Amino acid sequence: MEQFEPVIVAFCCHYCAYTAADTAGSQRLSYPVGVKIVRVPCTGKVDAKHLLTAFEKGADGVLVAGCLVGDCHFKDGNVKAARRVEFTKKYLEEIGIEAERLEMVRMSAGMGREFAETATAITEKIRALGPSPVKGKNCCCGKAA
Amino acid sequence: MITAERKPLEELLGYIAPYSRILLLGCNECVTVCAAGGRKEVGLLASALKMAARKSGKELQIVEHTLERQCDPEYVEEVASMVAQADAVVSMACGCGVQQMAMRYAKPVFPALNTKFMGGSERQGVWDERCAGCGNCLLGVTGGICPIARCAKRLMNGPCGGSANGVCEITPDVPCAWHLIWERLEELGQTEDYLEIIPAKDWKTAQGGGPRKIIREDLAE
Amino acid sequence: MKTNSNLEKVLAAGHLAVTAECGPPRGAMPDKVRERAAFLEGVCDAVNVTDNQTAMVRMSSLSASVIIKQAGFGLNPLLQMVSRDRNRLSMQADILGAYSLGIDTMLCLSGDHTKFGDHPNAMNVHDLDSIQMLQMVKGMRDEGKFQGGQDIKGDPPKMFIGAAANPFAGPNVQVRAMRLAKKVRAGADFIQTQCIFNVDKFEQWMEIVRKMGLHKQTAILAGVTPIKSVGAARYMQKKVPGMDVPQEIVDRMAATPKEKQPEEGIKICVEMMERIKKIEGVSGFHIMAIEWEEKVAEICEKAGLLPRPQL
Numbered sequence: 288m289e290q291f292e293p294v295i296v297a298f299c300c301h302y303c304a305y306t307a308a309d310t311a312g313s314q315r316l317s318y319p320v321g322v323k324i325v326r327v328p329c330t331g332k333v334d335a336k337h338l339l340t341a342f343e344k345g346a347d348g349v350l351v352a353g354c355l356v357g358d359c360h361f362k363d364g365n366v367k368a369a370r371r372v373e374f375t376k377k378y379l380e381e382i383g384i385e386a387e388r389l390e391m392v393r394m395s396a397g398m399g400r401e402f403a404e405t406a407t408a409i410t411e412k413i414r415a416l417g418p419s420p421v422k423g424k425n426c427c428c429g430k431a432a
Numbered sequence: 433m434i435t436a437e438r439k440p441l442e443e444l445l446g447y448i449a450p451y452s453r454i455l456l457l458g459c460n461e462c463v464t465v466c467a468a469g470g471r472k473e474v475g476l477l478a479s480a481l482k483m484a485a486r487k488s489g490k491e492l493q494i495v496e497h498t499l500e501r502q503c504d505p506e507y508v509e510e511v512a513s514m515v516a517q518a519d520a521v522v523s524m525a526c527g528c529g530v531q532q533m534a535m536r537y538a539k540p541v542f543p544a545l546n547t548k549f550m551g552g553s554e555r556q557g558v559w560d561e562r563c564a565g566c567g568n569c570l571l572g573v574t575g576g577i578c579p580i581a582r583c584a585k586r587l588m589n590g591p592c593g594g595s596a597n598g599v600c601e602i603t604p605d606v607p608c609a610w611h612l613i614w615e616r617l618e619e620l621g622q623t624e625d626y627l628e629i630i631p632a633k634d635w636k637t638a639q640g641g642g643p644r645k646i647i648r649e650d651l652a653e
Numbered sequence: 654m655k656t657n658s659n660l661e662k663v664l665a666a667g668h669l670a671v672t673a674e675c676g677p678p679r680g681a682m683p684d685k686v687r688e689r690a691a692f693l694e695g696v697c698d699a700v701n702v703t704d705n706q707t708a709m710v711r712m713s714s715l716s717a718s719v720i721i722k723q724a725g726f727g728l729n730p731l732l733q734m735v736s737r738d739r740n741r742l743s744m745q746a747d748i749l750g751a752y753s754l755g756i757d758t759m760l761c762l763s764g765d766h767t768k769f770g771d772h773p774n775a776m777n778v779h780d781l782d783s784i785q786m787l788q789m790v791k792g793m794r795d796e797g798k799f800q801g802g803q804d805i806k807g808d809p810p811k812m813f814i815g816a817a818a819n820p821f822a823g824p825n826v827q828v829r830a831m832r833l834a835k836k837v838r839a840g841a842d843f844i845q846t847q848c849i850f851n852v853d854k855f856e857q858w859m860e861i862v863r864k865m866g867l868h869k870q871t872a873i874l875a876g877v878t879p880i881k882s883v884g885a886a887r888y889m890q891k892k893v894p895g896m897d898v899p900q901e902i903v904d905r906m907a908a909t910p911k912e913k914q915p916e917e918g919i920k921i922c923v924e925m926m927e928r929i930k931k932i933e934g935v936s937g938f939h940i941m942a943i944e945w946e947e948k949v950a951e952i953c954e955k956a957g958l959l960p961r962p963q964l
Contacts, residue, residue: 334472335476336472336475336476336479339476339479339480339483340479342479342483343479343482343483378441378476378480381440381441381442381480381484382441382480382483382484382487383483383484383487384483420487421483421484421486421487584766584768584777585736585737585763585764585766585777585779585782586777586779586782587763587779587782587783588782588784588785589782589783589784589785589832589835590782590832591822591823591824591828591832592763592783592819592822593817593818593819593822593847593895594765594766594822594894594895595822595823595824595894595895596822596823596894596895597823598823598824601766601769601894601895602766602768602769603768608823608824610824611823611824614824614828615824623831626828626831626835627831627834627835627838629784629785629788629835629838629839630785631785631788632741632780632781632785632788632789632800633780633781633785635780
């Protein structure tokens with residue numbers, strides 16, 4: 288059987304995690320190909336709807352990567368994001384999707400290595416969990432569960 | 433405003449089990465303000481229902497729409513063509529909106545929310561009960577704080593013996609309404625008013641008199 | 654005299670009155686009612702029969718009152734009635750029934766919230782609050798009218814009417830005294846207070862009560878409770894809202910060996926009664942020996958309240 292390659296949608300804050308991903312690239316640190324980055328101006332911009340839609344469209348895991356506590360460029364967007372992640376986890380459980388498929392992490396722009404490590408660790412965690420239970424034939428990603 | 437909370441997904445999935453084309457209908461009024469049934473919540477619920485159905489091998493077609501007001505016939509009229517295309521309607525309005533839809537359309541209409549109470553916002557994301565709609569407002573003699581809605585025993589001449597440290601005996605999360613009333617009367621220099629006995633309430637104006645109606649002769653058509 | 658109530662007679666004759674409490678059983682067990690009531694024979698002027706106490710279903714107060722009345726101990730039941738469980742129709746119906754069965758003394762209460770009991774899903778009725786209930790019972794007695802305004806047929810039910818007061822609850826002692834004033838004005842002939850452990854605070858309340866002249870318009874019976882154990886003392890101190898148990902009482906119980914604690918609890922109770930007796934405006938005692946009715950006689954004896962006057 289072909290190895291399952293999880294699709295992870297990573298909502299990355301422009302000021303930290305997105306730059307960290309860039310740093311990882313310039314340092315030639317690799318991270319799994321299934322990690323799809325969505326740049327956001329602040330994790331405070333990420334709504335529960337975005338997170339659910341990512342799953343609906345076929346993500347096996349979703350990552351919200353924001354600034355370290357106290358470092359948000361918009362005061363407390365990262366704190367709000369963490370609360371929305373918790374809210375969405377409860378929704379996921381009701382739907383029947385394991386809550387651990389959604390995760391919030393925090394890092395700074397210089398933490399390229401940490402980004403690559405986090406992306407790898409989450410991919411491995413999701414690989415162990417298997418494909419998302421709601422990933423059906425009709426979803427846009429195509430792969431049958 | 434009227435406050436509400438979403439029902440558990442499992443209950444909603446039970447209602448819509450026989451149907452596959454769903455009109456999910458939000459309301460722009462109170463339930464939007466209390467983040468229970470506005471456009472955003474409609475979007476979330478649509479995603480959630482679709483995913484949950486897909487898990488059990490069913491593809492749901494959900495049309496999302498949010499009305500300006502679901503408790504008025506003229507707005508409810510707007511969705512006639514959408515209702516025609518749906519097997520069932522799931523309403524994210526309060527109970528008034530759900531019924532407006534049910535009265536207008538001969539299609540199954542299910543409530544997505546549990547309508548809770550008439551309340552106000554205490555702070556961002558927190559709403560508390562303020563009015564019981566008793567139909568004969570007492571606020572003028574209770575310092576602007578309602579003992580019917582906010583005292584766990586609806587005491588009109590409280591506080592009961594369970595008031596301690598400003599909170600109600602049922603839970604420390606609930607302030608004692610009569611403690612608040614007393615503080616207000618003190619602030620207003622009206623503590624003597626407390627000695628007035630509020631007599632037995634006429635519940636006829638409340639639910640005791642059966643379903644209520646307001647008719648404004650000058651407006652009624 | 655407003656009524657034929659024994660309690661009214663005892664108070665009118667100027668004696669320190671004694672009432673005690675008897676909780677009906679959680680089953681159809683009339684023998685249990687008689688068994689518990691028997692402990693109170695000859696030691697109190699009226700027996701409070703609780704009404705779904707702590708919001709737990711029990712034999713109805715009215716039925717247990719009748720059983721006690723008919724048991725032949727010469728006890729006078731004091732019918733407790735909470736507004737939590739019935740609306741004004743039901744209350745008035747029960748009052749007519751109670752009076753017809755020889756019950757002439759009652760206590761008007763709002764009742765513990767259902768949240769605390771065994772039916773937390775039940776609706777709390779509270780059609781009337783305790784003060785409005787007092788007005789209703791007084792109206793039935795003095796004007797012969799139902800709360801709705803129509804005449805009661807035949808003799809009006811002549812109830813000697815009581816109410817509860819908690820000097821220790823919030824917001825402050827001033828409001829607690831003002832609330833008493835409302836109850837007195839609404840028709841309370843006598844008052845039974847919450848269990849007193851903090852006598853200093855009770856004295857403060859009584860001082861305001863006297864200033865308002867309320868002790869002359871109503872008979873204040875001081876509520877006392879013997880503590881069975883240090884655990885019970887701590888529970889009442891921490892868990893019962895509106896209860897004020899000073900630390901020194903808890904410490905005194907804690908310093909007593911376990912097997913001597915019940916005895917110590919009774920000693921504390923009697924000492925407090927001696928102090929309370931000296932407070933001007935106190936007309937008697939309400940002894941709440943919860944599930945411990947057998948000790949009421951001993952407490953009354955030690956507090957010098959026996960024998961009870963026969964009037």
